[in-house]
Amino acid sequence: MSPARVESGAPTALLERAMDILGCFDPKHSALTLTQISELTKLPMSTCHRIVGTLEAGGFLSKGSDRKFRVGTKLWTIAQHAPLSERLRESALPTLARLYEETGENVTLAVLDRGQALYVDRLVGERSIPTISRAGGHLPLHTTGVGKVLLAYQSEKAIEQYLAQPLPKPTPQSITQPDALRKDLAEVRKNGYSITRQEMTRGSGSIAVPIMRKGKCVAAVGVIVHLNRLDINRLVSTLTDAAASIAAELDGH
Amino acid sequence: MSPARVESGAPTALLERAMDILGCFDPKHSALTLTQISELTKLPMSTCHRIVGTLEAGGFLSKGSDRKFRVGTKLWTIAQHAPLSERLRESALPTLARLYEETGENVTLAVLDRGQALYVDRLVGERSIPTISRAGGHLPLHTTGVGKVLLAYQSEKAIEQYLAQPLPKPTPQSITQPDALRKDLAEVRKNGYSITRQEMTRGSGSIAVPIMRKGKCVAAVGVIVHLNRLDINRLVSTLTDAAASIAAELDGH
């Protein structure tokens, strides 16, 4: 986040540092020692110690018997009141569960967040293939089924802005040519669903549909399947039903 | 100069105030205006304004078009890396989904947190009855199915400590006599499951079983059902299977 602190203008110090410290906890670092935190944030040990101590006292972090810090239950509890959890997840979970049972495949639910697909939830089973997406994780918009849906239903301007930046290409099949993507997105809007084939992970593809509310795409549901199980017709119709069901649940409440 | 300041040495720190502000977001307050935050925290407007602004800049809060603040995606994302989400929820979700499909009832997953039952997840459907429990919410240990299980498998000392405090009695059926509770808990340990009948909500009961790991009870799964659907034998066996399945998932990963 903040590679080096410019001495001339360090605006808000303490709070930003505290947020930086909390931000250290990501998929790669779910448990950290004080020293590790100090290294990651480039902050002096004593400063870290003090801040981390306060965060721990507040239940935002908790220290395990292994002297490592983890995200605390208080922080977790607060996060459950985010609109993401409160409205979306709660409304969608039963439907996602049914979708998971019906297809037996990886089911994911995502929203647009800072130019990336933010995975709000996912259901992964023994039967399904392993995936990179994880709840709380971010992946690019143009290489994932849910991402393409989320992007396709953005405004023309937002889409162009996205295409203007350098696009990561995780596999040879990833579509990174702006023109090809524009075509692909138009297709998504026309069909009402997106398809990816090995654009994020070798050997697997995905299908996703939008969850619409008041004419806007607020989220996307998708399944990730082994390439040779990519039965488009069946999955699209199941997904469409699920999306409608989630949308109804969102409106009804 | 500071009339309303608490005389007792208030080591009021910026960070603590920020955590207080975040703590304002609870089930009753998922969206708050600056003024409301100022009232809830008893902090001056200008101070709130500054802190909230920093939190917003960091993505810990977000301001909606209705001028209300909500918990931001950054905070939510960090919380997804809490052990609760990372290990427990992810491992348990597929099983909970199956349990939900099999029973069609409210399914809840809880852990012990600060002397209360912390609901890690719940699945609520159209078919099932409305409940108070919600993901991220706390309820008393002695009035809920999952709570009784969590309490029953604590150490003798911890149990006595819990019983020593004044126990809330949300319904006339709630058991609050220490002796009656001790008996009830012994029953839970003997049977391997707990039962409640209208001890938290009129008209509904619940059954719950422990999720054991390394001989310790790390969580509890339960269902909440209408009293006249409380088919103990069937539910206990289904729940026991689910608990075993979640425990296996926890160990296997």
Add this chain to the structure above:
DNA sequence: ACTAAAGTTTCATGTGATGGAAGTTTCTGA
């Protein structure tokens, strides 16, 4: 036991948080 690394405490210093007050925008009602 000995040593290095990790973690904790201390304290003089001055930076950055503080909050009352004044200014600005948004909402409300007639």
Add this chain to the structure above:
DNA sequence: TCAGAAACTTCCATCACATGAAACTTTAGT
């Protein structure tokens, strides 16, 4: 449409509190 009020934002003199180097204590490794 326009007051008037309420909500929000900015300002700034003051000093409380965060800061981090250094010294100290505890833990882990050989």
